[in-house]
Amino acid sequence: MALLELEKLSVCVEGKRIIEEASMVVEPSEVHVVMGPNGSGKSTLLSAIMGLKNTSICGGRILLEGRDITSLPSYERAKLGVSLAHQQPPEIKGVKLREVASAMIKKYGCSDCMILAKTLLVDNFMNRDLFVGFSGGEKKRTELFLVMLQKPKLAMLDEPDSGVDVESIDLIARSIESLRSRGTSVILVTHIGAITERLSRIDKVHLLIQGRIVYTGSPDEVLPVVMKFGYRKGLEILTGKGERIEH
Amino acid sequence: MNTSEIEKALEKPAPYGPDIDLSKYKLEEAVVEEARDIDPGVASAAPRVGLEAGKLMYVQANERALYTAMAKALSKYGVLVLPTREALEKIPKARELSWRLVNPARDKYTAAAYLYGGEVGYFIYVPPRTKVPVPVYTCLAITTNNTIQFAHNVVYVDEEAEANLVTGCAIPHGVKEGVHVGISEFYVARNAKLTFTMVHAWADGLHVRPRTVVKVEEGGEYVNYYVTYSPVASIQTYPVVYLEKNAKAYLASIIASSKTGVYDIGASSILEEPGASAENISRVVARDESSVYARAEIEALESNTKGHIECLGLLLSPRAFISSIPIITSRKQGAVLSHEAAIGLIAQREIDYLMSRGFTEDEAKAVLVRGFMNIDAPIPPTIKKQVDQILDMVAKHAVG
Structure with missing residues (x-):
């Protein structure tokens, strides 16, 4: 059974349709990459799968292991194994990272959380207010740490490689590998592709343009074209409307 | 007398x-x-x-x-x-x-x-x-x-x-x-x-x-x-603290109001001599039909004194009321006094964020209210631990 199925999912934000009939099937332990230009709806798609309140489903269904979760609140989805590393998590004054992490460990259990914290270099800011004054890399690593504490079946990572240094990208890539090795499926949103080069395995790449998944293919097929020609011209090439390139 | x-x-x-x-x-x-x-x-x-x-x-x-x-x-x-x-x-x-x-x-x-x-x-x-x-x-x-x-x-x-x-x-x-x-x-x-x-x-x-x-x-x-x-x-x-030369005061009030109670809580610091300093900090969490007046006053009578007031409030009910009344008064040049006051709601974005981590809405609100009440007061660790336990209780009480 597929871990996640999106069936013609349409997503609205403040009454406006941002995602149009997106379909996707993610099997256990697969790594999917969603790429697209700025404003194409990548974050909205992940928010809708997570069930964040700034989005509403205006068509289609979301199935997790065959169960319709379309109308479940986000905390129920989290308990079922859906997690999201937010692109821009909110700065929460007064709430320490340690407090949130401890509460999550109580909820989800964790045998290696301190190792995780050390690996992701977040152990030094456990006593800091959540995301307040964090650098870009600190925010991304903390988000990944919190995602990993959830022991998710599905980890959705929203641009974990944007605004971070090379060391952090390596660390994040290793964490994604670690997630996958634990049986977690990953949906990785990126629009620069820096992280894709560091992953040993990617199962599918989806191109999301103007709210539609316009192309799905293997990484060997899609990534070189997009990296070289960009999204629009790359799409023309992939769909046979433009020139082909040799791999 | x-x-x-x-x-x-x-x-x-x-x-x-x-x-x-x-x-x-x-x-x-x-x-x-x-x-x-x-x-x-x-x-x-x-x-x-x-x-x-x-x-x-x-x-x-x-x-x-x-x-x-x-x-x-x-x-x-x-x-x-x-x-x-x-x-x-x-x-x-x-x-x-x-x-x-x-x-x-x-x-x-x-x-x-x-x-x-x-x-x-x-x-x-x-x-x-x-x-x-x-x-x-x-x-x-x-x-x-x-x-x-x-x-x-x-x-x-x-x-x-x-x-x-x-x-x-x-x-x-x-x-x-x-x-x-x-x-x-x-x-x-x-x-x-x-x-x-x-x-x-x-x-x-x-x-x-x-x-x-x-x-x-x-x-x-x-x-x-x-x-x-x-x-x-x-x-x-409305306690009043008089501070002599180089004396310091840190006054923190945490008020979780409820039902129809009237909470009129202030603090006043009088900086009487040079080098005196004071911080008056308050956090108010108001629910039900409660009314809170958060007053704070610092008066500098001498130069080279310093004072800061911070009054922050969270309204948890449409029928609750918070009035924040900071007063700073300087009677000499060279006194540095400031105040900051804000009243708001719990940010929906922060609730959504925590819910995406598996917290129910009430749990998320309790975490945020608890965080809102966190003040880095200079109190000893043993007492801090006790206060933390009380604030945990306050946070649960505040969100009902």
């Missing part, structure tokens, strides 16, 4: 807070005795304010002031903890300090405490250069209905000494109405430090009128950490 002036003040309402007719409440006879066992009413009220009955050094149930064995244990350090009435009989220093900072004619509550209070309450003296190794725990409880409780507390921390005082004021379950009038006169001598943590847990029908004045001498430090989280009919307090 002019008695007729004080008698006249029995009719004088306080400038803030609802006026209370004290004649409606019964006053028990003031008694001082040695506690063989902690009064059961106090024992059941103490945990509501984070106190363990066995650690209490002074206990007051209504107008009964009780010595405890724990207080005697501190005498080996020269520290005195005893009922004020007893202290006034035996200790000249207590007589010298009593009613020196608080004017009995200030309002009807101070006048009634002076004339009818029977001088129960605690007297604490810490000798010079003595660092009291354990917090001094005291508990004042109203254990019968429709009763008025007066307490007159006098604390003197002598030069270069340090003490941590924790006072809980509470009622056991079942007591619904009453009045608590607490007079506190605190002296922090040269280079001494006093940390005073006070937790209030009352009930819907209780009126509370603390009257506190603190004098901090040169180089001294006073930290006040006040938490109130229960329903109350009304509470009105």
Whole structure:
């Protein structure tokens, strides 16, 4: 059974349709990459799968292991194994990272959380207010740490490689590998592709343009074209409307 | 002291807070005795304010002031903890300090405490250069209905000494109405430090009128950490701290209001001499139909002084009310005073974020309210731990 199925999912934000009939099937332990230009709806798609309140489903269904979760609140989805590393998590004054992490460990259990914290270099800011004054890399690593504490079946990572240094990208890539090795499926949103080069395995790449998944293919097929020609011209090439390139 | 002036003040309402007719409440006879066992009413009220009955050094149930064995244990350090009435009989220093900072004619509550209070309450003296190794725990409880409780507390921390005082004021379950009038006169001598943590847990029908004045001498430090989280009919307090040269004050109030209670809570710092500094911080979480007036005032009488006020409020109900009233007054060039005040709702984005981590909406709100109340106050770790436990309870209470 597929871990996640999106069936013609349409997503609205403040009454406006941002995602149009997106379909996707993610099997256990697969790594999917969603790429697209700025404003194409990548974050909205992940928010809708997570069930964040700034989005509403205006068509289609979301199935997790065959169960319709379309109308479940986000905390129920989290308990079922859906997690999201937010692109821009909110700065929460007064709430320490340690407090949130401890509460999550109580909820989800964790045998290696301190190792995780050390690996992701977040152990030094456990006593800091959540995301307040964090650098870009600190925010991304903390988000990944919190995602990993959830022991998710599905980890959705929203641009974990944007605004971070090379060391952090390596660390994040290793964490994604670690997630996958634990049986977690990953949906990785990126629009620069820096992280894709560091992953040993990617199962599918989806191109999301103007709210539609316009192309799905293997990484060997899609990534070189997009990296070289960009999204629009790359799409023309992939769909046979433009020139082909040799791999 | 002019008695007729004080008698006249029995009719004088306080400038803030609802006026209370004290004649409606019964006053028990003031008694001082040695506690063989902690009064059961106090024992059941103490945990509501984070106190363990066995650690209490002074206990007051209504107008009964009780010595405890724990207080005697501190005498080996020269520290005195005893009922004020007893202290006034035996200790000249207590007589010298009593009613020196608080004017009995200030309002009807101070006048009634002076004339009818029977001088129960605690007297604490810490000798010079003595660092009291354990917090001094005291508990004042109203254990019968429709009763008025007066307490007159006098604390003197002598030069270069340090003490941590924790006072809980509470009622056991079942007591619904009453009045608590607490007079506190605190002296922090040269280079001494006093940390005073006070937790209030009352009930819907209780009126509370603390009257506190603190004098901090040169180089001294006073930290006040006040938490109130229960329903109350009304509470009105406006402690005043006078700071001499290079003296410091940190006054923090955490107010979780509920039901139809009126919470009029302020703090005033007077920077009397150069180098004095004060921070007045408050966090208000208002729910139900409660009304909160968060007042804070810093007045600089000299240059090279510094003061900051921070009043932040969270409205958890459309029918609750918060009014934040910061006042800064400078009478000399070279004083640096600032204030920051903000009232808002819990940010929906923060709730959504935590929900995406698996927290229910109520759990997320409790985490955020708890975080909102986190203040990095300079209090000792042992007391911080206790306060944290109380704030955990406050956060749960605040979101219902």
